[in-house]
Amino acid sequence: MSWDALVEHVGRIETLEGVMGTLGWDEQTMLPPKGSALRGAQRALLAELSHGWTTDPRIEGWLAELEGAADPVQRACRRNLGRTYTRERRVPPELVGAMARAESEGFQAWIEAKRDSDFARFEGPLTRILELSLRRAEAIDPRRHPYEVTLEAFDPGTSIDSLRDMFGRLRDGLGPLLDAIAARPQVEPIEDEIDPAAQEALHRDVARALGYDFDGGRLDRSVHPFTSGHGPGDVRITTRIEPRDLLSGLGGTIHEVGHGLYEQGLPHAHAGTTVAKPASYGLHESQSRFWENFIGRSRPFCGWLAGRARELLPGADLSAERLFRASNRVERGLIRVHADEVTYNLHIVVRFEIELALFEGRLSVKELPEAWNARYEEYLGVCPPDDARGVLQDVHWGSGAFGYFPSYTLGNLYAASLGRALEEERPTLWDDVGDGRFGEVLAFLRDRVHQHGHLDETPERMKAAVGERDHVEDLLSYLWQRAAEVYGVERG
Amino acid sequence: MSWDALVEHVGRIETLEGVMGTLGWDEQTMLPPKGSALRGAQRALLAELSHGWTTDPRIEGWLAELEGAADPVQRACRRNLGRTYTRERRVPPELVGAMARAESEGFQAWIEAKRDSDFARFEGPLTRILELSLRRAEAIDPRRHPYEVTLEAFDPGTSIDSLRDMFGRLRDGLGPLLDAIAARPQVEPIEDEIDPAAQEALHRDVARALGYDFDGGRLDRSVHPFTSGHGPGDVRITTRIEPRDLLSGLGGTIHEVGHGLYEQGLPHAHAGTTVAKPASYGLHESQSRFWENFIGRSRPFCGWLAGRARELLPGADLSAERLFRASNRVERGLIRVHADEVTYNLHIVVRFEIELALFEGRLSVKELPEAWNARYEEYLGVCPPDDARGVLQDVHWGSGAFGYFPSYTLGNLYAASLGRALEEERPTLWDDVGDGRFGEVLAFLRDRVHQHGHLDETPERMKAAVGERDHVEDLLSYLWQRAAEVYGVERG
Numbered sequence: 001m002s003w004d005a006l007v008e009h010v011g012r013i014e015t016l017e018g019v020m021g022t023l024g025w026d027e028q029t030m031l032p033p034k035g036s037a038l039r040g041a042q043r044a045l046l047a048e049l050s051h052g053w054t055t056d057p058r059i060e061g062w063l064a065e066l067e068g069a070a071d072p073v074q075r076a077c078r079r080n081l082g083r084t085y086t087r088e089r090r091v092p093p094e095l096v097g098a099m100a101r102a103e104s105e106g107f108q109a110w111i112e113a114k115r116d117s118d119f120a121r122f123e124g125p126l127t128r129i130l131e132l133s134l135r136r137a138e139a140i141d142p143r144r145h146p147y148e149v150t151l152e153a154f155d156p157g158t159s160i161d162s163l164r165d166m167f168g169r170l171r172d173g174l175g176p177l178l179d180a181i182a183a184r185p186q187v188e189p190i191e192d193e194i195d196p197a198a199q200e201a202l203h204r205d206v207a208r209a210l211g212y213d214f215d216g217g218r219l220d221r222s223v224h225p226f227t228s229g230h231g232p233g234d235v236r237i238t239t240r241i242e243p244r245d246l247l248s249g250l251g252g253t254i255h256e257v258g259h260g261l262y263e264q265g266l267p268h269a270h271a272g273t274t275v276a277k278p279a280s281y282g283l284h285e286s287q288s289r290f291w292e293n294f295i296g297r298s299r300p301f302c303g304w305l306a307g308r309a310r311e312l313l314p315g316a317d318l319s320a321e322r323l324f325r326a327s328n329r330v331e332r333g334l335i336r337v338h339a340d341e342v343t344y345n346l347h348i349v350v351r352f353e354i355e356l357a358l359f360e361g362r363l364s365v366k367e368l369p370e371a372w373n374a375r376y377e378e379y380l381g382v383c384p385p386d387d388a389r390g391v392l393q394d395v396h397w398g399s400g401a402f403g404y405f406p407s408y409t410l411g412n413l414y415a416a417s418l419g420r421a422l423e424e425e426r427p428t429l430w431d432d433v434g435d436g437r438f439g440e441v442l443a444f445l446r447d448r449v450h451q452h453g454h455l456d457e458t459p460e461r462m463k464a465a466v467g468e469r470d471h472v473e474d475l476l477s478y479l480w481q482r483a484a485e486v487y488g489v490e491r492g
Numbered sequence: 493m494s495w496d497a498l499v500e501h502v503g504r505i506e507t508l509e510g511v512m513g514t515l516g517w518d519e520q521t522m523l524p525p526k527g528s529a530l531r532g533a534q535r536a537l538l539a540e541l542s543h544g545w546t547t548d549p550r551i552e553g554w555l556a557e558l559e560g561a562a563d564p565v566q567r568a569c570r571r572n573l574g575r576t577y578t579r580e581r582r583v584p585p586e587l588v589g590a591m592a593r594a595e596s597e598g599f600q601a602w603i604e605a606k607r608d609s610d611f612a613r614f615e616g617p618l619t620r621i622l623e624l625s626l627r628r629a630e631a632i633d634p635r636r637h638p639y640e641v642t643l644e645a646f647d648p649g650t651s652i653d654s655l656r657d658m659f660g661r662l663r664d665g666l667g668p669l670l671d672a673i674a675a676r677p678q679v680e681p682i683e684d685e686i687d688p689a690a691q692e693a694l695h696r697d698v699a700r701a702l703g704y705d706f707d708g709g710r711l712d713r714s715v716h717p718f719t720s721g722h723g724p725g726d727v728r729i730t731t732r733i734e735p736r737d738l739l740s741g742l743g744g745t746i747h748e749v750g751h752g753l754y755e756q757g758l759p760h761a762h763a764g765t766t767v768a769k770p771a772s773y774g775l776h777e778s779q780s781r782f783w784e785n786f787i788g789r790s791r792p793f794c795g796w797l798a799g800r801a802r803e804l805l806p807g808a809d810l811s812a813e814r815l816f817r818a819s820n821r822v823e824r825g826l827i828r829v830h831a832d833e834v835t836y837n838l839h840i841v842v843r844f845e846i847e848l849a850l851f852e853g854r855l856s857v858k859e860l861p862e863a864w865n866a867r868y869e870e871y872l873g874v875c876p877p878d879d880a881r882g883v884l885q886d887v888h889w890g891s892g893a894f895g896y897f898p899s900y901t902l903g904n905l906y907a908a909s910l911g912r913a914l915e916e917e918r919p920t921l922w923d924d925v926g927d928g929r930f931g932e933v934l935a936f937l938r939d940r941v942h943q944h945g946h947l948d949e950t951p952e953r954m955k956a957a958v959g960e961r962d963h964v965e966d967l968l969s970y971l972w973q974r975a976a977e978v979y980g981v982e983r984g
Contacts, residue, residue, distance in 0.1 A: 012537060015530075015533050015534055015537050016537065018530060018534055019511065019515065019534050019537075019538070022514075022515065022518060022534075023511065023514065026514060026518065030522070030710065031726065032706070032707055032708050032709050032710055032725060032726055032728075033707050033708075033725075034705070034707050034708035034724070034725030034726070035708065035722070035723075035724075035725040035726030036725070037724070037725065038507075038510060038722065038723040038724055038725050038726050039726070041507050041723075042507055042510055042511050042514075045504060045507050045508065045511075046511070049541070213526070214524070215524055215525050215526050216524050216525075216526035216527065217524050218522065218524055230527070230530065231527075231530040231533075232526070232527075232529070232530055233524060233525075233526030233527040233528070233529065233530050234523065234524055234526070234527030234530050234531070235524075236524075
């Protein structure tokens with residue numbers, strides 16, 4: 001039975017990925033500083049093993065046997081496994097090695113360039129990374145748009161055309177919203193000093209209420225919050241807590257809980273078939289954004305949260321209204337990771353447009369700062385005073401992660417449609433949320449998204465989940481509605 | 493260069509062992525309960541890889557090439573690698589599988605038997621483990637005593653004859669000491685309630701003072717304290733803290749610090765040669781016992797500790813004298829893990845004698861409880877009221893770990909000689925300890941033990957470290973001396 005052999009083989013790859021995930025989690029939360037080199041050697045060894053298994057020549061035969069399979073799991077497996085096999089086989093080892101070196105140099109150069117706000121220091125290494133990324137895309141599939149091939153590592157199934165269309169319409173739609181908000185009086189942030197230990201207790205309480213299973217997961221602290229799913233029963237999230245920034249810490253936890261719930265809800269019975277895995281970065285991000293924004297910044301949620309805060313943050317004076325308004329504060333800014341829900345997508349649009357122009361040869365790396373600043377001026381109405389707060393702010397490009405940024409906004413787009421669909425299907429939604437009953441919300445996501453793993457590609461999964469919806473319009477109408485509640489704006 | 497190929501290959505094995513160690517540490521400190529099955533699958537996968545690499549047929553050729561090598565690292569490598577290769581190659585896969593199943597059943601049976609204090613439940617599974625252990629020893633080397641072959645997995649280089657001799661003389665010497673102590677008034681234990689967080693701060697302070705490098709290590713809590721060394725820069729220890737048991741928690745930390753210092757001091761430059769590894773369980777244990785007992789229960793240490801406690805345990809009333817006396821309290825008891833420094837070795841002697849009798853066919857598994865109780869009566873003067881507090885108390889046999897127990901007492905024997913040698917060499921030793929200066933003590937252990945890794949077998953390393961000493965006499969004279977200070981006894 002070659003299917004059994006395939007499942008055993010892929011199961012080993014997946015088990016090894018879980019080990020690598022555990023080491024990655026440990027590195028960011030537990031590893032003593034002097035252990036870095038050792039951890040690097042451990043990860044290199046496992047990556048080498050994983051590469052060898054992923055490109056095992058037996059896979060070619062198994063894939064051929066699966067041609068025309070009727071079983072949906074087998075069909076999905078053929079598609080997913082075939083893609084990783086092709087991607088890993090077609091890139092020559094020299095190119096893999098060159099890319100690893102370029103990324104390592106690029107990361108180092110980025111750190112120094114950002115520190116000194118000196119883009120020139122970064123230009124050469126980034127040019128090299130871009131050149132190698134294009135060569136890699138060409139090696140994988142010379143007939144397709146190199147950006148789509150690159151994007152595929154994060155968001156398989158999403159076409160360059162749909163991205164161009166959605167991101168263009170979103171950009172055009174967000175401008176008027178941002179202008180309308182800017183014309184209104186600004187709302188107050190929450191900067192009260194609150195004991196971090198008490199905040200953490202609130203985070204745990206909220207995570208539990210949303211359905212995060214602590215018997216199969218953990219919540220720890222790390223510099224950058226993240227979720228690490230290692231397989232059934234071991235999905236870990238982290239957060240960051242600051243005494244004077246309750247909402248960004250709590251929002252971060254709710255965000256990671258969204259990721260964590262997706263990982264906990266994957267169809268683990270299909271281990272070894274590639275189907276028990278998340279379908280894409282974009283869909284993963286939709287789960288975090290759904291909980292963080294659609295639920296977590298809603299008025300009913302803030303009402304429930306105010307009650308939990310009264311109990312768990314003694315001394316803090318946080319009314320539902322204050323929480324709601326501060327949660328939905330919108331402000332034009334320079335830095336993506338500090339952006340609110342409205343401007344965030346414009347930060348991403350800038351990056352997407354620049355990546356595309358680089359990949360299509362319409363822009364050179366040298367011209368990056370200028371192109372960046374012009375777009376920030378045009379879309380966000382702000383101009384970076386230096387490159388550290390401009391084109392050098394993100395780690396992604398220096399690490400070779402072209403094509404990664406779109407998944408953030410894809411997540412927002414999908415989350416908006418999931419939210420709209422849920423609102424239409426369940427008239428009692430906001431009553432439940434106001435009462436702290438999240439079970440039906442989770443059940444909806446389990447049913448429409450989680451339990452399907454990587455059976456379908458994301459665009460198809462979204463159609464099956466919510467029908468034919470215009471994600472851009474869903475997101476814009478939702479953002480206008482929130483802004484109407486908080487800022488009193490009206491869509492023209 | 494076949495030596496380079498060997499070093500690369502063994503380096504991979506050692507790196508993989510570090511990964512396995514990290515997973516093991518995580519399992520006992522971090523893993524969510526529902527992640528157990530996943531972790532089992534991860535460990536099984538890595539164990540399979542490790543077995544495959546350890547029995548790689550190229551090793552045979554490399555070993556042949558190393559025959560007659562003059563370089564001490566290469567000679568040690570030939571001995572160490574040859575041993576693991578032989579041990580893993582000669583045991584047929586069916587026997588490995590049968591052993592794994594028997595251990596898993598034995599562990600389960602032991603849990604139930606201990607819970608119900610029902611030895612009969614354990615008899616069958618333990619008989620099977622013994623039978624398979626004998627078959628394994630026979631497969632590895634039919635010409636040697638099967639117990640020595642089994643012991644070799646933990647304490648290579650130690651002969652059955654030296655064990656018989658040392659353990660016999662120790663047993664005979666401890667009886668009179670225990671009788672003398674029992675005739676004196678008992679000293680008071682310390683059972684003050686002390687805030688666990690404050691205790692932990694003291695543990696960290698002490699660990700740092702002894703030289704444990706927190707930039708290359710961690711201290712966490714776990715049910716059973718342990719040390720996990722994963723390679724250079726990543727050595728982790730754990731401890732257990734109870735509000736009313738300051739000394740056993742602190743002693744546990746000092747014990748693990750001793751293990752941790754050994755791991756941190758290994759000659760990591762020799763990675764990939766088998767030499768950058770601990771030489772034996774017995775030598776490892778000598779490092780923990782040295783710090784825990786010889787240093788940590790000494791009067792000068794207790795004087796220094798009282799000062800640290802005044803600062804870090806506000807409200808606690810712990811004089812140097814109270815700490816010293818309570819640290820050296822001796823009491824006949826039933827349970828090994830609660831035993832003091834004097835009786836501990838008698839608990840081990842009982843187990844060693846029983847294991848040997850089982851391996852030599854002089855005792856059947858059925859007769860175990862009776863043999864156990866008779867020895868406890870004779871050596872310790874106590875009689876277990878049930879098997880749960882007798883022959884069923886330890887996890888080792890049910891897990892297949894025959895031959896493990898002697899390393900505990902070997903550790904005490906070696907530690908005593910290291911202590912005596914250090915006292916003789918450094919007249920200022922106890923002044924330094926009293927002032928909290930432990931640098932020279934650590935330097936001595938680094939010089940005589942740590943930096944040699946597994947270059948020599950343990951008995952030879954001990955001779956090189958302290959000269960020709962009688963470990964039994966060193967241990968007995970040291971214990972008599974402590975008992976003289978605390979109980980006022982005099983050696984006859």
